[in-house]
Amino acid sequence: MVKTKKLPKLNPRKSNSHKGSYGRVLVLAGSPGLTGAAYLCSKAALRSGSGIVTLGVPESLNPIMEAKLTCVMTHPLPETKASTLSNKGKKKIMKLCESHDVVALGPGLSQQPETRELILWLIQNIDRNMVIDADGLNALSDKVNVLHKIKRHAVLTPHPGEMSRLTGLGSAKNVQKERLGTATKFVQSIQKKLNNEGKLTLVLKGDKTIVANSRKVYVNRTGNPGMATAGTGDVLTGIIASLIGQGYDVFDASQLGVYIHGLAGDIAAKKKGEHSMIASDIIEYLPDAFIKYNKEKGWNK
Numbered sequence: 001m002v003k004t005k006k007l008p009k010l011n012p013r014k015s016n017s018h019k020g021s022y023g024r025v026l027v028l029a030g031s032p033g034l035t036g037a038a039y040l041c042s043k044a045a046l047r048s049g050s051g052i053v054t055l056g057v058p059e060s061l062n063p064i065m066e067a068k069l070t071c072v073m074t075h076p077l078p079e080t081k082a083s084t085l086s087n088k089g090k091k092k093i094m095k096l097c098e099s100h101d102v103v104a105l106g107p108g109l110s111q112q113p114e115t116r117e118l119i120l121w122l123i124q125n126i127d128r129n130m131v132i133d134a135d136g137l138n139a140l141s142d143k144v145n146v147l148h149k150i151k152r153h154a155v156l157t158p159h160p161g162e163m164s165r166l167t168g169l170g171s172a173k174n175v176q177k178e179r180l181g182t183a184t185k186f187v188q189s190i191q192k193k194l195n196n197e198g199k200l201t202l203v204l205k206g207d208k209t210i211v212a213n214s215r216k217v218y219v220n221r222t223g224n225p226g227m228a229t230a231g232t233g234d235v236l237t238g239i240i241a242s243l244i245g246q247g248y249d250v251f252d253a254s255q256l257g258v259y260i261h262g263l264a265g266d267i268a269a270k271k272k273g274e275h276s277m278i279a280s281d282i283i284e285y286l287p288d289a290f291i292k293y294n295k296e297k298g299w300n301k
Contacts, residue, residue, distance in 0.1 A: 001184055004216050007259055008252040010294055022051035023245025026100035027238070028093065028122070029107040030057045031084040031115070035064055037108030037134065037234045040279050042072045044238030045104065047286045048260070050245055056096055058083050084115040093122065102129045104241040106136025107234040124149040129244050133157045133237040141165035147190050150198040153250045157203040157237055176206070183210045184217055201254050203240070205233060209262070211254045218255050222262025226269045231279030236261045239286070264289035 014021070025045045030038030035057075042055045052073070057065050059076035060083045066074050075096060078088035097103060103126055109115055119139040123132065129152045132140070137158050140146060144166055147154065160172035160179075167186055169175055175182050187202040191214040194200065204210040209220040239261050243253035267288050268281040 001188075001212075001214070002216050004218050007297070008248060008256050009297065010256075010290065011246065011248070019051035022049055023102065023242065023247065024052040024054070024100040025050045025102055025104060025238075025241050025245045026054050026056060026096055026128075027104045027107070027241070028056045028085070029104070029109060029234075030055070030061055030065065031108055031110035031112070032061070032082070034108030034110065035061055035068070036231060038065060039068050040231045040234040040283065041104055041107045041133075041238040041241075042069055043280075044235040044283050044286070045242040045245075046071055046238075047283050048239045048242035048257075049290075050242040052100075053242075054096065054100065056085075056093060058085055080112060080114050082110070082112050084110045084112040085118055087114055087118050087121075090118070090121065094125070097126050097128050100128065100245075102131070102241050102245040104131045104133070104237050106132055106134040106139075107237060109135040111135060111138055120146050123147070123154070125151070127151045129153045129155075129250060131155045131157065131237050131241045131244070133233060134162075137162045137166065144190070145193075147200065148193045148195065148198075150194065150200070152197060153199045153201065153244075155201045155203060155240055155244070155250060155254055157205060157233065157240070159205045159233060163204055175204075179204060179206070179208075179210055180217070180219070183212045187212045188214050199250070201250055203236070203254050203258060205236070209258045211251065211258055213251050216251060218251075218258075220255075220258045220262055222259050223265050224262075224269045224274055226272075226274030226277035227262070227265040227282070229278055232261075232265070232282060235279050235282050260286065260289050260293060263293060267292070 058079035240257035
């Protein structure tokens with residue numbers, strides 16, 4: 001496995017482009033009490049350059065999301081009695097996937113049993129690149145073998161607690177003792193068992209977030225303790241999904257997404273202080289982060 005520091009160049013925008021030129025992102029997220037996760041993920045994807053973002057949400061929550069998200073399209077989906085995504089929505093979700101380039105799966109979906117069952121089915125059947133986070137990872141915690149059946153490329157974005165459940169290490173502390181080794185061993189063990197074109201990238205969040213696939217590993221240097229606040233992971237999921245949808249290589253999109261996420265957090269910390277930062281501040285400063293990234297690399301000339 002090669003340790004890399006190289007980051008990709010931002011793709012320039014062409015004068016004859018249109019919204020379809022910059023990727024169509026489908027976000028499957030949200031449940032009662034967790035609509036913020038759906039909002040943050042969708043808004044971050046849009047702010048990161050996606051031409052079209054669609055949020056698939058339990059039907060009773062659709063009016064809420066329509067009010068919160070002006071530039072994101074929403075799509076009401078069948079729900080359980082608990083107002084979470086239902087198995088009855090499989091056909092509608094698969095139809096939506098056909099018209100999108102990438103799927104962000106998991107933020108705020110809940111751990112309701114039927115929804116958990118749906119998540120596992122989707123992971124095995126969606127024929128699109130996916131970014132799996134939050135309740136997507138919770139569903140996988142005791143069903144990691146489901147990953148062996150992914151059809152395209154999946155990016156997992158666990159924090160140390162989620163990683164401990166995926167690996168059976170028992171606690172976040174055990175993951176933190178050997179972050180790099182845990183990340184690389186996990187992704188290599190899964191990759192060996194994947195079928196056909198399936199590939200896996202792991203983004204282990206935290207101080208010096210690690211991005212790893214079976215061949216390369218990258219350790220990020222941006223970010224700060226002010227980002228230790230609810231919702232920042234949902235923002236990262238949206239950023240990475242957006243970049244994949246725009247056509248970046250999946251590993252490159254994960255690297256760049258992590259770097260830009262941390263850079264926006266660093267700008268936010270300077271403006272608002274680490275103590276007062278919230279996840280939406282990161283989205284607010286994404287434009288500044290992209291501009292600064294271009295200037296840092298000398299690509300704005």
